[in-house]
Structures are given as C-alpha cells and as structure tokens.
Amino acid sequence: MSRDQQNKKEKMDMKRIPVIFFIGVSGSGKDTQADFLIDNYGFIKISSGNILREIKKEAEGNPDNYEAGVIKRILDDGKFVPTLTIASRWYHILIDLIHKMKFSHGPKDKIKGIIFSSSPRKLAEALLLEDFFNTWPEASVFETRPIFIDVSEKEALRRLQNRLVCASCKKNFMITNKEDKPVKCDSCGGVLEVRHDDTEENIKSRFREFKEFLIPVIDFYGKNNKLATIKGEQSVEGVYKDIIGVLSLDK
C-alpha cells in the first residue's frame, strides 16, 4: 500500500463509528467513563446487566415464558447465563440499530458511538462480537475499540469499599470524606446506599473471575493490535482525557 493509500485508509478508519468495549476490574471506573461518553457525545450504551434484568422481568410477568424462566433461575443462583443468551440479544439490538440508521434519516437514528459496558465478559463473547462486526456487510461503518482501564486489585478494592450507588438511577458516588458523605443523588434525588453486592467476599470473587475470563479477552485483543490500555489509577478526568485521545474524538 502506498503512503497516500495508507493515509486515506487511516482517515477512513478514523471516521468509522466506534464500538467501545470497556474492560477492567470492578472499581476501575468503566461505568463512570461510559456515562461521560454518553452525556458528552451521545453514545448509545448496550448493557448486559439491563438485558438480564429485562429477561428477569419477562419471567416474572409471564410464568409460561420458558426461556425467561430458566434464565431467571440461573441468575437467582448467581451463575453465568449461556453466552448465546446475551449474544442473541446483542445481535437483535445491533441489527435494529443498523436498520434504523440505514432506512430513516432523522437525527435520532444517527449513531455516534456504541458502548458495551462491562462486555465482553469472556473470550467467547469477544469472538462473537468481532465475528459480527467483521461479517455483517453494513457493520463496516463501525470499528470495534476495546479499551482496558488498568487498575490494580488493591486500588480497585479501596474504591469499591468507598462506593455508594443511587437506589433509583444506579449512578455511582465515591465517598472521599466520611463526615461529608453525600446523602442524595445529584441526578435524580434518589437515596444513596452501599451496593448490596459490594461485600468483601463478592469483590474478591469478581477479581478471580476477572483473572479467569478477562485476561484471555485482553490477550485476544492485544494479539489483534486492537487494544488500547489506559492508566486507570490517575484522576477520573485524566482517564477520560486519555480515552478521548485514544478514540480521536473532538474535544
């Protein structure tokens, strides 16, 4: 490829719509950074947590829904759902977004970026997502951008032990000063509470899962030269600035 072609290709790549996969231990600030991108750039979030909560609701609303019922049971037991369960929902969400983008031209259908928050969670999910974006012809306008927010286990643990969450909108708050801790959510006025799953035992098991399932994902993207690694132990603003830089977004 000549230098001219190379430049052209790089320009084209820059214009592709980013599909961001935030990877990091819990406490690395993935959700906070995702919220910044959503607020400032109008990115769309695809949340596996929300998808699973919806399936649970379907089960509660309709006891005859076999699939939803089984998924609810798996979730209630604290186990992993089949990769295909999540992937099939992603598939339909993505097809729907692409279809809307192609056939309607209203500003609300224009996609600026997609964020998979806390996904992929294991190698099989990463492979399925790469496969989709590589093979669906009209997905070529997208570019997958895995971003690893690197935070040590020690720092993540410290943060998780100082975290409150809004009971209504699920926004996270960090307590920097115990005497002066916030009592209400500044977005919706909801009550702030300790996340019920932020027990030390739970946090430790999340770290074990990270090592078992996410390190292979990081290796996979690393081998494909796709991975961007961001130093996660700097200020929230510093992390955000680095992410903007990596994605070459206009400030």
Ligand SMILES: [Zn+2]
């Ligand atoms: Zn709130």
